[in-house]
Amino acid sequence: xxxxxxxxxxxxxxxxxxxxxxxxxxxxxxxxxxxxxxxxxxxxxxxxxxxxxxxxxxxxxxxxxxxxxxxxxxxxxxxxxxxxxxxxxxxxxxxxxxxxxxxxxxxxxxxxxxxxxxxxxxxxxxxxxxxxxxxxxxxxxxxxxxxxxxxxxxxxxxxxxxxxxxxxxxxxxxxxxxxxxxxxxxxxxxxxxxxxxxxxxxxxxxxxxxxxxxxxxxxxxxxxxxxxxxxxxxxxxxxxxxxxxxxxxxxxxxxxxxxxxxxxxxxxxxxxxxxxxxxxxxxxxxxxxxxxxxxxxxxxxxxxxxxxxxxxxxxxxxxxxxxxxxxxxxxxxxxxxxxxxxxxxxxxxxxxxxxxxxxxxxxxxxxxxxxxxxxxxxxxxxxxxxxx
Numbered sequence: 001x002x003x004x005x006x007x008x009x010x011x012x013x014x015x016x017x018x019x020x021x022x023x024x025x026x027x028x029x030x031x032x033x034x035x036x037x038x039x040x041x042x043x044x045x046x047x048x049x050x051x052x053x054x055x056x057x058x059x060x061x062x063x064x065x066x067x068x069x070x071x072x073x074x075x076x077x078x079x080x081x082x083x084x085x086x087x088x089x090x091x092x093x094x095x096x097x098x099x100x101x102x103x104x105x106x107x108x109x110x111x112x113x114x115x116x117x118x119x120x121x122x123x124x125x126x127x128x129x130x131x132x133x134x135x136x137x138x139x140x141x142x143x144x145x146x147x148x149x150x151x152x153x154x155x156x157x158x159x160x161x162x163x164x165x166x167x168x169x170x171x172x173x174x175x176x177x178x179x180x181x182x183x184x185x186x187x188x189x190x191x192x193x194x195x196x197x198x199x200x201x202x203x204x205x206x207x208x209x210x211x212x213x214x215x216x217x218x219x220x221x222x223x224x225x226x227x228x229x230x231x232x233x234x235x236x237x238x239x240x241x242x243x244x245x246x247x248x249x250x251x252x253x254x255x256x257x258x259x260x261x262x263x264x265x266x267x268x269x270x271x272x273x274x275x276x277x278x279x280x281x282x283x284x285x286x287x288x289x290x291x292x293x294x295x296x297x298x299x300x301x302x303x304x305x306x307x308x309x310x311x312x313x314x315x316x317x318x319x320x321x322x323x324x325x326x327x328x329x330x331x332x333x334x335x336x337x338x339x340x341x342x343x344x345x346x347x348x349x350x351x352x353x354x355x356x357x358x359x360x361x362x363x364x365x366x367x368x369x370x371x372x373x374x375x376x377x378x379x380x381x382x383x384x385x386x387x388x
Contacts, residue, residue, distance in 0.1 A: 006267035034139040050305065052081045052339045057094035057112065058102035060331075061168030064336040067331040074336035076337060085110070085174035093121060094342045097153070097335075100361075104139040114148060123353070124161065124338065130250040141358045149354050150311065152361070153338060156252045159305035161341055163334040164252075167258030168284050171325035177318050184240055186313045190214040191270065192235045194261060195221040199373035205272070205297065212301030215243065215265040221319065232265050233386050240308050242267035244288075249274045251384040254282065263287075263326050268317045271305065272384040282318035292382065302367035 054132075056065050070205070071080045091114055092325055098215075117123070127134065134140040151160035193206060198221040209215055217237075218225035225231040235242070238370065242262040246253055254275035264267035269288045275284050279289055289307070294300040307313050354360065361367075372380040 012380075028072040037138055042332070052342050053089055053093045053094045053095075054081060054335055054339060055081050055087070055089050056083065056085045056099075057087075057096050058099045058106060059223075060099055061101060064333060067335060070331065072336065072339075074339050077336070077340055077343055078083070079345075081336060083358075084337055091116075091117075091118060094152075095122045095338060097124045097126050097338070098149070100125060100134065100141065101129065101137070102140040103145070104142065108144065117361050122342070123148055124151045124153050125357065125361075126153040127361065128155055128163075128165070130246075130248045130253045131361055131367050132248045132250070135363055142357070145357050147353045148232040148354050149357060150352075152354070152357070154361075155254075159183055161338050162328060163337050164273070164282075165255045166263075166329055167283055167327040167328050168306050169325050170323065175313075176322040177320070179315075182311050182315060183318050184308065184311055187238055187240050187251075189216065189238045190308060191216070191239070191241040191243060191266070192239040193222075193245070194219045194225065194227070194235075197221075197247065200248045202247055205245060205372070205374055206243065208297045209301060212298055213304050221293075232261075235267065236265040238265060239315065241270055241289075241304060244269040244271045244273070245274040245291075246271075248368055249292075249371055249380060249381070250367075251386070257325055258283070258288070259328060264328075266318070268314070270300075272372070274384060276386040279386070280324070287317060287320045289317075292372065292377055292380055294377050296377055300377065324326070 014037070025212060025222065044067075051071070060066060065085070067083060067084075069083050069085060071082050074081050086092075094103060096112065106207070125141070130376050131136070153159060153161035153163055155164050156162070157164075167323070189208075195202070195217060196219050200352070206215060206217060216223065218235075219227075225234070243264070244257040244262050246255060246257065249272065251274045254271075254273045258269050258273075261267075270291055271277075271288045272291045277281050277288065289300075289303065291297075294303065366384070369380050369382055
């Protein structure tokens with residue numbers, strides 16, 4: 001092949017490469033421009049339609065938030081709410097949400113600039129963990145978090161945004177209570193419990209109770225039982241009671257152990273928590289056995305056996321289902337509650353951020369009591385100042 005022909009081929013190949021590169025740059029630029037225009041139009045539409053924007057700044061337990069992003073029509077709200085994780089919405093967001101467990105591990109440089117915070121915007125500290133467990137897991141609020149957050153969103157009823165794990169509302173639950181059904185029939189076993197963490201004080205209580213009544217423990221602290229429908233069906237079909245022992249006795253702290261695990265599976269809950277059981281929005285009347293009302297575990301076990309052997313007494317713990325319903329709180333419900341507060345009570349003046357966040361969320365007697373000893377159950381008095 002001649003040198004001239006080689007040069008021609010080389011020039012042609014260079015031209016082809018240049019043409020491809022130019023085309024790629026052009027179409028990439030065009031696509032980027034199109035995306036930018038679409039994003040701008042989307043932002044303008046949100047502003048024009050006065051849609052409440054909730055920016056989720058952190059992750060959710062180091063992963064994605066368990067909620068679809070984008071527009072949502074929240075119940076009882078005439079306008080939409082928009083959930084996003086994109087920081088470009090910071091300047092227009094009505095609220096910026098920081099999940100406490102993820103915020104703890106976030107570097108200062110990853111936080112938004114507080115000096116550029118819009119006047120109407122609310123920074124929200126969100127936590128569903130009680131104070132002792134936050135300290136145990138090492139995810140409690142830091143000194144840097146003071147004078148930053150306008151609102152607290154948590155399970156506590158006195159929080160700025162109250163978002164419980166579950167709620168009792170008036171209405172029929174499923175088919176309600178059927179007086180012709182013996183809910184104890186066909187359930188040969190006594191007490192079940194599912195636990196993912198084996199906290200010593202709680203497991204000490206369980207072990208003491210096992211001396212007097214049969215208690216089968218599942219999960220990480222006992223027999224393996226994946227938290228799927230098959231596992232829960234096994235418990236529902238075989239057991240009469242469920243141990244809804246929270247890991248700590250803290251004000252208003254009552255979790256899915258009661259709502260999802262016990263109530264949803266027609267198991268009578270045996271509870272230890274700092275919840276206000278006289279509040280019918282927390283638990284229905286005559287629906288739980290409060291362990292803290294007994295002198296010790298032996299006395300508690302004696303009552304459990306009495307209920308199990310008396311069909312009339314056992315079935316009376318299901319009569320509430322004729323008048324009340326369970327509302328299981330999802331992440332969408334939580335963010336919609338926040339959106340509703342912003343929408344119904346818009347605050348356009350600068351707020352005064354919490355300067356004592358660590359104390360409000362701290363492990364002290366006003367928030368939590370020491371977990372009871374098996375021999376002195378009723379020595380623990382969760383006489384918190386409850387917010388109705």
